[in-house]
Amino acid sequence: MLALHHGANSVCSIKVRIVLAEKNLDWESRHIDLPKGEQFSPSYLAINPRAIVPVLDHDGLIINESTVICEYLDSLSETNPLQPKSVYEKAKTHIWGIYTLEYHDSVNTLTFGSYQRQMLLEKTPEELEARWAAMPNKIRAHKLKDLVKLGAESHYVYVALERLSRMCRDLELALETNQWAVTNNYSLADALLTAYFYRIECLGLSLLWERRYPKTTSWYSRVKARESFSTATAPWLDEEAVRKISKVGKETFLDHSKFIDFL
Numbered sequence: 001m002l003a004l005h006h007g008a009n010s011v012c013s014i015k016v017r018i019v020l021a022e023k024n025l026d027w028e029s030r031h032i033d034l035p036k037g038e039q040f041s042p043s044y045l046a047i048n049p050r051a052i053v054p055v056l057d058h059d060g061l062i063i064n065e066s067t068v069i070c071e072y073l074d075s076l077s078e079t080n081p082l083q084p085k086s087v088y089e090k091a092k093t094h095i096w097g098i099y100t101l102e103y104h105d106s107v108n109t110l111t112f113g114s115y116q117r118q119m120l121l122e123k124t125p126e127e128l129e130a131r132w133a134a135m136p137n138k139i140r141a142h143k144l145k146d147l148v149k150l151g152a153e154s155h156y157v158y159v160a161l162e163r164l165s166r167m168c169r170d171l172e173l174a175l176e177t178n179q180w181a182v183t184n185n186y187s188l189a190d191a192l193l194t195a196y197f198y199r200i201e202c203l204g205l206s207l208l209w210e211r212r213y214p215k216t217t218s219w220y221s222r223v224k225a226r227e228s229f230s231t232a233t234a235p236w237l238d239e240e241a242v243r244k245i246s247k248v249g250k251e252t253f254l255d256h257s258k259f260i261d262f263l
């Protein structure tokens with residue numbers, strides 16, 4: 001049996017849910033409420049001491065890291081194989097997979113620099129300190145602390161937009177040769193990338209690609225039109241929360257002269 005420990009609105013969880021849907025695999029949901037801090041509960045820390053989702057439990061075998069989980073899921077069944085056939089194309093897919101670590105860090109920066117920041121600013125200084133102290137990854141805690149303090153003025157925001165803009169440019173270049181990210185068929189790389197584009201769109205920042213990258217704009221409409229996209233998002237997302245994410249994202253980043261190169 002497959003069970004997924006995941007967050008409703010977590011980018012990496014959406015990514016895994018897309019692959020589960022593409023592969024038509026049955027799975028059991030173990031929802032972790034991240035805003036409530038359930039990732040820090042002793043029972044979850046026993047599953048993932050890093051206090052992050054997603055984690056896949058396959059008959060007691062525990063696998064973390066969303067990209068690795070997606071690769072693992074693909075190899076579980078022959079239904080809709082997502083890995084391209086040639087060794088070179090597999091290598092290209094793996095490179096996209098490695099880059100997702102950077103993309104995740106960047107969308108996380110934008111979310112914490114805007115929407116999450118607003119939520120965290122409602123906490124008392126003591127509650128905030130307790131939150132940073134609970135995070136096992138101290139570098140990440142340092143980044144979040146800076147974002148909550150400075151919002152769009154944090155240098156992390158500029159770096160994140162620069163990296164995500166590079167993601168769009170790299171995809172546009174890839175789409176000059178093929179219809180999809182790696183080949184002329186939808187593959188794992190397309191599935192992996194979708195969730196990051198979706199989060200940027202939720203933040204109201206799709207201008208990042210819409211202004212400059214027509215092939216990427218068309219690619220994004222195509223991945224969103226797939227059934228896997230709605231299966232992975234619609235049942236889990238709170239529309240009211242998505243509206244707020246978009247409102248705060250736009251207010252924070254659009255019309256900010258510092259980001260004119262990107263948006």
Ligand SMILES: N[C@@H](CCC(=O)N[C@@H](CS)C(=O)NCC(=O)O)C(=O)O
Nearest residue numbers: 010011012051052053054065066067
């Ligand atoms: N590299 C990891 C990143 C996982 C990650 O950071 N997950 C976020 C949600 S997308 C999380 O659990 N955050 C918990 C927190 O911020 O406390 C992966 O791709 O699985």
